[in-house]
Amino acid sequence: MTLVIRDVREHELDSVLALNNAVGPRILALDATRLQWFFTYASYFRVAEVDGVIAGFLIALRESSNYSSPNFRWFRERYPEFVYIDRIVIAEPYRGLGLGRIFYCDVTSYAEVRVPLLACEVFLEPRDDAAVLFHGTYGFNEVGQQLMDGVGRPVSLLAKTLCSFEFVRDTYLQAGSGELPDLPWLAERLHANPAQGLARASRG
Template identity: 75%
Template sequence: MALAIRDVTEHDLDAVLALNNAAGQSILALDAAQLRYFFERADYFRVAEIDGHLAGFLIALREGGDYHSPNYRWFSEHYPAFVYIDRIVIANAYRRHGLGRIFYCDVTSYAEVRVPLLACEVFLEPRDDVVVLFHGTYGFQEVGQQRMASQERQVSLLAKDLPSYAYVRDTWLEHGGLPDVPWLAERHRLLPTNQPRRHAGERHA
């Protein structure tokens, strides 16, 4: 089995949209315009490809964006810098095989050299104990709850401290930035002309 975790491409979008909207009630549905927003704006948008087939994806955004998700806005109001996992979807054929942990390791690797906190939420209605346990064993702790008015569902807001960030900040981010190597690079994405590309370590109010 050949597994690749890579940045999304435009050619992946139809398959990503279909996978998202087949995921059931644990993942909010998307339309093409919403997915295009993520393609253009998300700081982290990677897919898992197994033997040439799209097996899953994860989308995450940093602070300072114009994303109107109530959960993203909650973290924006409570933390100055973070990477927020908006969604992770694994195709049915590849679930329960550790692909979620691989994605979380990868997004953690992305986040810990840029921000001190990794954030996400899980639905409590209906509650999925496997999902709750997964996040707990991966080091997330509940930092709040809120009810999503549009969905009328309670969510648990989770955060994980990234202790490596302080070392990276003091060693590199405050002294010229991260080394110029491929695994530390930002993804290539389309941005509106009035939104500059953000570099590691920058904060936006």
């Protein structure tokens, strides 16, 4: 099996949309407009390609994103800097192979050189004990709960402190050029737009 984690390409958005909407109630449905917004503005939008087939994806955003999700807003009201995991989806034939952990390792690597906190949420109804256990064993702690506005389902709001960020901040972001080294694995997405302009996304 050949696995590649890489940035999504625009011509793959239809496949990503179908994958997202095939999951069911565990993930909120998307439409093409919302997915295009993520493609344009998400700081992190990568797919897992297994033997040439898209087997999953993960989307995450910085705190500066102009994103209307009530869960994202909950974190922005309480934390000055974070990367927020909006959704992760693994196609049915590829579940149980560890792709979720690989994605979380990759997004943690992205986040820990930029922010002190990685955030996400899991639905409490219907309760998914596998998701709760996964996040707990990956170092996330519950920092709150809320009834998701517009959806009416309770969520557990989770956060993980990124211990490496202090070193990166002191060594690179607040010293020298004030930037990360110019290395491919530290680069931002070409389509990411931190300024966000006036664009907004629907709740997700």
